Amino acid sequence: MKIATWNVNSLRVRLEHLLQWLQDNPVDVLGLQETKLIDAKFPAAQINEAGYEVAFSGQPTYNGVALLTRRDTIGPASDVVIGNPLFEDEQQRLITGTCAGIRVTCAYVPNGQAVDSDKYDYKLRWLDSLTEWLSQGAGAAGLPRVLLGDFNIAPDDRDVHDANFWRDKILCSKPERERYARLLELGLIDSFRLFDQEERSFSWWDYRQQGFRRNAGLRIDLVLIEESLKQAALASEIDKIPRRLEKPSDHAPAICTLDWPVT
């Protein structure tokens, strides 16, 4: 079973990249963030045509998440929950569903803008509530959990191209990393770090200053897996290929492969 996450930064603009990527990488589950589409404009037909079922939740202009599941292996996700029942939120940042017996939560964690801003406060509260929701099994206690998405937190300095520049700034501040640690304390593991990885492995590169060319990036797109799945983890990687296309998303997909039955 392959489970992936991708912040597409507008599904309208990136639909062709997504369809091409799914053709090249027929993953079983894919969580999308920043679709930036109202539900009426969600391209469900094209995604269905590509062999995927999809559950989604959008809003005008900002945010928006979706959960794609391969029809011939997983079928539609079951027990789908939009948002976090423990956190009243107008912003569409969370979707959860059961995929082949795994409770998969796809998250677009708030950016936070700047440490000590109102948005930063919202980010920390949002993360606290996410932790609470996941501690309850995200609506399906007893199933192994996967939490994937754009975390907008670089877990540690290995995940930052210039740790001195980013020290204590947004995405790297201690309170954010403490929230990340609490998610791990639920019994989740960063699948990426189960395997040897190249130094300076990132999943996001700024459009400005030729960030990708200089590999001036951050690793903020993660697939966390239940500790009980650790032995089943076969691989975890970031696919930089779509970041090289014309008009790319600023994020690359991250994929985790599990030895887990899908049919």
Added chain:
DNA sequence: ATGGCCCGTAGAACGGGA
């Protein structure tokens, strides 16, 4: 190393992203 890029909503700039 933050003005500089990209996106959506606009129908010109601006908020937001990271």
